Amino acid sequence: MCQYACTVPQISTAEIPLKTAPEVPTTKPPHTTAESSAEDTSLAPMDATADKEKPLSAGLLPGETVVKEGKAAILFPSANEVFYNPVQEFNRDLTCAVITEFARDLLAQRGVKVVVPGEKERVLVSLSEETNEDDAQTEEKNGAESPAVTATVGEKCERGLRVLEGLAASGLRSVRFALEVPGLQSVTANDFSTKAAALIARNAQYNGVSHLLEASCRDASMLMYEMRGKKERFDVIDLDPYGSPASFLDAAVQAVSEGGLLCVTCTDMAVMAGNSGETCYSKYGSVSIKAKYCHEMALRIILHSLDQRAGVYQRYIQPLLSVSVDFYIRVFVRVFTGQATVKNSASKQALVYNCVGCGSFHLQRMGRRTSNGKHMKYSPAAGPPVGPECEHCGQRHQLGGPIWAEPIYDLAFVQKVLSAVSGNPSRFGTSKRIEGMLSMVTEELEDVPLYYTMDSLSSTIHCSTPPLLQFKSALLHAGHRVSLSHACKNAIKTDAPPAAIWDIMRCWEKANPVKREKLSETSPAFKILSTEPSLEACFTVREDANPQSRKRHLTRFQENPQAFWGPKARAKAGGGIATNLQDKRKKCQNKRKNQITDSSEVKNFHCKKFRQVSSPRGSCAAIASNCVYFRQKDSTEKIYSASHKKKDTWHLYMSHSSSLFTALPKQCLSIKQSGWLSDVSMPFGFLPDETSVAGTLLLIHCSSC
Numbered sequence: 001m002c003q004y005a006c007t008v009p010q011i012s013t014a015e016i017p018l019k020t021a022p023e024v025p026t027t028k029p030p031h032t033t034a035e036s037s038a039e040d041t042s043l044a045p046m047d048a049t050a051d052k053e054k055p056l057s058a059g060l061l062p063g064e065t066v067v068k069e070g071k072a073a074i075l076f077p078s079a080n081e082v083f084y085n086p087v088q089e090f091n092r093d094l095t096c097a098v099i100t101e102f103a104r105d106l107l108a109q110r111g112v113k114v115v116v117p118g119e120k121e122r123v124l125v126s127l128s129e130e131t132n133e134d135d136a137q138t139e140e141k142n143g144a145e146s147p148a149v150t151a152t153v154g155e156k157c158e159r160g161l162r163v164l165e166g167l168a169a170s171g172l173r174s175v176r177f178a179l180e181v182p183g184l185q186s187v188t189a190n191d192f193s194t195k196a197a198a199l200i201a202r203n204a205q206y207n208g209v210s211h212l213l214e215a216s217c218r219d220a221s222m223l224m225y226e227m228r229g230k231k232e233r234f235d236v237i238d239l240d241p242y243g244s245p246a247s248f249l250d251a252a253v254q255a256v257s258e259g260g261l262l263c264v265t266c267t268d269m270a271v272m273a274g275n276s277g278e279t280c281y282s283k284y285g286s287v288s289i290k291a292k293y294c295h296e297m298a299l300r301i302i303l304h305s306l307d308q309r310a311g312v313y314q315r316y317i318q319p320l321l322s323v324s325v326d327f328y329i330r331v332f333v334r335v336f337t338g339q340a341t342v343k344n345s346a347s348k349q350a351l352v353y354n355c356v357g358c359g360s361f362h363l364q365r366m367g368r369r370t371s372n373g374k375h376m377k378y379s380p381a382a383g384p385p386v387g388p389e390c391e392h393c394g395q396r397h398q399l400g401g402p403i404w405a406e407p408i409y410d411l412a413f414v415q416k417v418l419s420a421v422s423g424n425p426s427r428f429g430t431s432k433r434i435e436g437m438l439s440m441v442t443e444e445l446e447d448v449p450l451y452y453t454m455d456s457l458s459s460t461i462h463c464s465t466p467p468l469l470q471f472k473s474a475l476l477h478a479g480h481r482v483s484l485s486h487a488c489k490n491a492i493k494t495d496a497p498p499a500a501i502w503d504i505m506r507c508w509e510k511a512n513p514v515k516r517e518k519l520s521e522t523s524p525a526f527k528i529l530s531t532e533p534s535l536e537a538c539f540t541v542r543e544d545a546n547p548q549s550r551k552r553h554l555t556r557f558q559e560n561p562q563a564f565w566g567p568k569a570r571a572k573a574g575g576g577i578a579t580n581l582q583d584k585r586k587k588c589q590n591k592r593k594n595q596i597t598d599s600s601e602v603k604n605f606h607c608k609k610f611r612q613v614s615s616p617r618g619s620c621a622a623i624a625s626n627c628v629y630f631r632q633k634d635s636t637e638k639i640y641s642a643s644h645k646k647k648d649t650w651h652l653y654m655s656h657s658s659s660l661f662t663a664l665p666k667q668c669l670s671i672k673q674s675g676w677l678s679d680v681s682m683p684f685g686f687l688p689d690e691t692s693v694a695g696t697l698l699l700i701h702c703s704s705c
Contacts, residue, residue, distance in 0.1 A: 060075060061075075061077075064076065064077055067086075067172070069086070069089055069092070069172060069176070069429070070092070070093070070096070070176050070179070070180055070428065070429065071176065071179040071180055072172060072175040072176045072179055072203075072207055073206065073207060074170050074171070074172045074175065074203050074206075075170075075199065075202055075203055075206055076170060077199070087326065088240075088328075089429060089430055090325060090326075090430045090433055090434070091240070091265065091325070091328070091330060092172070092173050092176055093428040093429065093430045093431070093434060094323070094330070094430075094434055094437075095173070095238065095263055095330075095332075096176060096177065096180050096181055096428070097417050097420060097421050097427075097428065097434065098261075098263070098320070098321060098332050098417055099161075099163070099177065099181050099236055099261065099263075100114070100116060100180075100181050100182065100420065101413065101416050101417050101420060102236070102261050102320075103151075103160070103161055103181065103182065103183040103184075104183075106161070106235070106259070107151065107157075107159065107160065107161075107183045110159045111148055111149060111159070112148065112149050112150070112151050112157060112159050112160070112183060113148040113149065113150045113151070114150075114151055114182045114183045115150050115151065115152045115182055116153070116182060116420070116424065116427070117152075117153060117427075118424045118426055118427050119420070119423065119424050120423065120424075151182045151183035151184075152182050153179060153180055153181065153182045154178065154179060154208075154209065154212070155182075156184070156185060156186075156211055156212055157182075157183050157184060157185055158185060159185070160183045160184045160185035161183060161184050161185060161235040161236055162184075162185050162186050162188075162233075162234045162235050162236070162257075163177055163184060163186070163187045163188065163234065163235065163236040163237075163238070164187075164188045164190065164223075164224070164227075164234040164236070164237045164238070164255070165177075165187070165188070165189050165190065165238045165240075166190055166220035166223070166224065166237065166238065166239050166241075166248060166252070167190070167191060167192075167220055167239065167240060167241050167242075167248075168189035168190055168191045168196065168200055169191060169196055170196065170199055170200065170203065171189045171191075171196075171199065171200030171203045171204065171213070171215070172203070173189075173238065173240070174187050174188075174189035174200070174204075174213055175189075175203055175204065175207050175209060175213065178204075178207070178209035178212040178213050179207060179209060180427075184212060186212060186213075186214060187209075187212050187213045187214070188213075188214050188216055188234075189204075189213055189214070189215055189216065190215075190216035190217070190218055190220055190223055191216075191217065192217065192218070192219055192220065193217075194217055196217075197215050197216065197217035198215075200213075200215040201215040220239075220248055220251075221247065221248055221250075221251045222251075224237070224248070224251035224252055224254065224255035225251050225254070225255070227255045228254045228255055230257075230258075233255055233256060233257040233258075233260065234255055234256060234257060234260065235256075235257050235260045235261065236256075236260060236261045236262075236263070237252050237255060237256050237260070237261070237262050237263070238263040239252060239262075239263065239264045239265065240263075240264075240265040241265070241267075242267065243267055243268050244266065244267075244268040244271065244283055245264050245265065245266060245302075246283040246284060246305070249264070249305060249306060249309050250309050250312075252264075253306065253309050253310040253313065253315060253317075253335055254313055254315075256335045258335075258336060258337055259334055259335070259336055260334065260335055261320070261332060261333075261334055262306070262317075262332070262333050262334070262335055263330070263331070263332050264302060264306070264330070264331050264333075265328055265329070265330050266298065266302055266328060266329050266330075267327060267328040268283075269295075269298060269327060269328065269329070271283065271288065272284070272288055272294075272297075272298035272301055272302070272329070273288060273290065273294035273295065273297075273298055274288045274289050274290030274291065274294050274297075275288075275290065276288075277289065277290075277400070280301065283305075284301050284302065284304070284305040285304070285305055285308055285402075286301045286304055286305065286400075286401055286402055286403060287399070287400045287401060288301060288400060289352060289354050289398055289400035291354050291359065291361070291400075292359060292451075292452065292453040292456045292488070292491075293361070293450040293451050293452075293453075293487075293488075293491075295324040295329070295487040295488060296324065296408075296449070296450055296451060296485065296487045296488075297352070297400070297403060297450060298324065298329050299322045299323075299324055299329050299331065299404075299408055299487070300403035300404040300405070300408065300449065301401075301403055301404075302329065302331055303317065303319055303322065303331060303333070303403075303404035303408060304349055304401075304402055304403050304404045306331070306333060307345055307348065307349075307404065308345070308349075310335055311342050311345050313337075314337055314338070314339045314342055315335055315336060315337050315338075315342070316335075316336055316337075316338060316341050316342050316344075316345060317333040317334065317335055317336075318333060318334045318335075318336065318410070319331065319332070319333050319404075319406075319407065319408050319409055319410065320332045320333060320334060320409065320410045320413045320414075321409045321410070321413065321414055321417070321438075321441070322408035322409055323437060323441065323486060324486065324487040325437070331408075343369075343376070343378060344369060344376075345367075346366045346367025346378070347365055347366070347367040347368055347369045347378075347381075348404060348405060348406045349365070349366040349367070349401070349402040349403065349404065349405060350363040350364055350365045350366060350401060350402060350403060350405035350449070351363070351364040351366065351399060351400070351401040351402055351403075352364075352399070352400040352401045352403060352450070353384065353385065353386045353397045353398070353399060354397060354398045354399075354400060355390040355392070355393065355395055355396075355397055355398075356395050356396055356397070356398055357390055357392075357393035357394070357395025357396075357460075357524035358390060358392050358393040358395065358460050358498075358502070358524045358528060359452070359456050359457075359460060360390060360392055360393075360498035360501075360502075361450060361498075362385040362386050362498075363385070363405060363449060363450075364381065364383045364384055364385050365381045365405065366381060366402055367379075367380065367381055368380065368381045368382070391499075392498060392499070392502055392524075392527070392528055392531075393460075393524030393527045393528055394524075394527050395524060403449070405449050407446040407447060408446075409441055409446065411442060411446060414438055414441055414442055415442060417438060418434075418435065418438040418439065418442065421434050421435055421438070422435050432554075432555045433555045433558055435554060435555070436549060436554035436555035436556045437486055437555075437556070439548070439549040439552075439554055439556075440484060440485075440486040440547075440549050440554075440556055441486050443483055443484065443547045443548070443549060444483050444484070444485060444486065444493060445481055445482075445483045445493045445494070445495065447495075448481070448483075448493050448494065448495050450493075451485045451487075451488065451491040451492055451493040451494075452491070452492045452494075452501065453488060453490050453491050453492070454466065454468060454471060454490045454492065455490060457501070457505055458505070460524055460525060460528070461505060461506075461509055461514065461524075461525040461528055461529055462514050462519070462525050463505070463508065463509045463512055463513075463514050464512050466505075466508050466539070468490065468492075469541045469545045469546055470539040470540075470541055471492065471504065471508075471539075472492065472542075472545040473538070473539060473540060473541045473542040473545045474504045474507075474508075474537040474538060474539050475492075475494050475496055475500075475501075475504065476542050476544065476545060477537070477538040477540070477542070478496065478500060478504070478535060478537065478538075480494055480495055480496035480500065481494060481495050482494040482495075482496070482545075483547070484547060484550075486556070489556075489557045499534075500535070502528055503533040503534055503535050503537065504533075504535075504537040505528075506528070506529060506531070506532070506533040507533050507535075507536065507537035507539075508537070508539070509529060510533075511539075514529075516529065
């Protein structure tokens, strides 16, 4: 008998008494139709305590619920000790589909045939031209001589894949791998939380996959560092952290096997989309820009970071699929080793010059490579591609990046995943959305980084927005390639230069004129429209302007199926009931919309900075009249302040107090007590402290302000 037989030995029910637990009557059956979506009721936690007999028979602890997703049924505590977000069902479904096709390709080289339940026909491994009859006969002969070993879901395959989920939380993703992905040798579900690791072990037993799934309670980075040996590496590593994966990337690119699959999720979109470019640089080695194409730029930033970290160890990446979904991004890359190929890394990265006025962008490659016969010559790139000012609007440029400038997906692989999902729609609950998303990915221009948006183009010149198909047709008539983007609903990806795009917008503005007299001479709109177009745009709609995904009305940009569809609160280390996320948002946000105007509600004590003794008035640089912690009721109202020299300021205050010292500005009062107040003059001369100054003007000359 072959030592690589991929069958599971017979396991008695006594060994796994909870194998039939997913069919407990408190839950609904898994998704069985393509119409099932992320808002289905099966995603909601189901109360397992309705019947007193059910928790005992299902092995539930008090307060636990059962969450069903796909073929998995997960025990989930009511306390917020372990993180779970039902919104990411699409993420998990897509990952199962990608790993299945990756396993199909990789295990075919090892002589293992992958069998997926529900597939009527075997999904094509290659989307190239159809194999000829000679190749088919050769395959039949080879198959007759050495029959392929089959691998099915739920069975341990000795030649199969070794999978690691570094941050598993409840273990839902790993359990789904064991139940839905064929050809697995082992699945390691790791989490640093002891409570999460214990829950993973219980869920593995609850779903009857203890022979495949192993729970681990380790630091994810240390676990991957220890598995860097060539014989110990994992074939698939999945990282889905709460926030940034930056701290795990260095270990991940070392612990994945040769040609292995690395799956990474980033949910820190505020950083990667341009709100904190300096933080993005510290984490990913790239400066993000707050532009309309920020979501695709985020994908290219994480790919750049992965390639940069892999290059340290003479490794490089090959992106299979990169998508921007909801509030996160997800990338699937293969990692290879090759010193010669790593030299190409510099020419795969690019800087981004973004105009702050009109939004035009240019890419500058970091390196340059030219073929010289059998050899490759490497040299620095020439640049920059732009001048000091934008040639279209005269505004300055922002510099972002470097980013990954090569294709962000493998077209042949994406088509295989799309074919498998569309051919077996009952396999996943979000099959319709996966089909729509991947269809848009295959229609994108893979060699054109970033995109423009229709609303930003029209708002720049203050004109009405042209219809999407008409604008695409105008670019096609002009001889340029154009496509949509899965990352933004009204995005346009094109190889046309910015000059051609603005020429088309000028032609559109002539047919839909704006009021030129209201435009400022320094505005981008005035400078762009002051130039005559160099071409005559044709806005007649072409047949090829409308992509197939749009014609077929596929689910491309779904509306949020329920309120507050997005990220959830972080799990608490000590457990306890989670604070309602909506209450937290009301407490922490919109502070500027409801400012306190009543002085009685303002704190009237000195702030910590003011009380510091590093200087006579502390290290606080704020003027007392603008400090909410240092106001006193009915003190003074600042009317005028003028600075004539450095440290020589005149303040004009209206006093609402009867005492001069309480009427003085607080920083000046502190100075007077220190003997620094050089002059206090009033229309009636200097008044002592006991004299009332209410309703009078105070002209204060302070040499320290």
